[in-house]
Amino acid sequence: MTHAPPTTGTAPPPPDAARFLRTVLRVDALSTAVTGLVLVAAAGPLGSATGMPVAFAVAFGVFQIGGAVALALIAGPPVIPPALVRAVVAVNGTCAVACAAVAFGGFLPLTGFGVVFMLIGALVVAVYAALEYTGLRRAAPADLRASHRAG
Incomplete structure (x- = not known):
């Protein structure tokens, strides 16, 4: 019977850990860009x-x-x-809370659809924050070691 050699804690996490974080950040960037462009391009009809x-x-x-x-x-x-x-997670978390506050706070004269629109936005941003936090926890040890070796 063969046994795997003991690990010393210096082995980086699997490459898919950093790939997961990078993918989540890129998907977040793409969906944020699309939403931003729609908000700017269709501000009138969307406002109505x-x-x-x-x-x-x-x-x-x-x-x-x-x-x-x-x-x-x-x-x-x-x-x-x-x-x-960590800054992305904090900003996304803050944006999720802000969207929910706008939906329920009476700051804007939102229609029923407007409230749902803001709540969906809050949910999506909260999910990105959670996924990015998960990706950070998986990939950070490898990134920190790579940064340390490079410096």
Whole structure:
């Protein structure tokens, strides 16, 4: 009977751990960009359907487009800095809470569809935050070692 040699804790996690995080960040970037573009391009009709003022929809869309660019840049390098992923998780969590607050807070004259639209947005962003947090926990040890070796 053969036994595997004992591990010393220095072996990196499987390559799919970092790949999972990178994929989640890229999908988040893509969906955020699409949502931002829709908010900007269709601010009028979307505003009519949701009750969202056009200026709010455009500003929210521009914010999302900027966020999408940031996400794509974070996902790009060979080693994804864990601090940036923690920031993404925090921003996504904050955005999820903000969307829910807008849905229920009476800050905007939202229609029923507008409330559902904001709550779906809150749910989607919360799911991305959870997936990115999971990816960070899986990939961070390898990234930290890679960063340490490179520095």
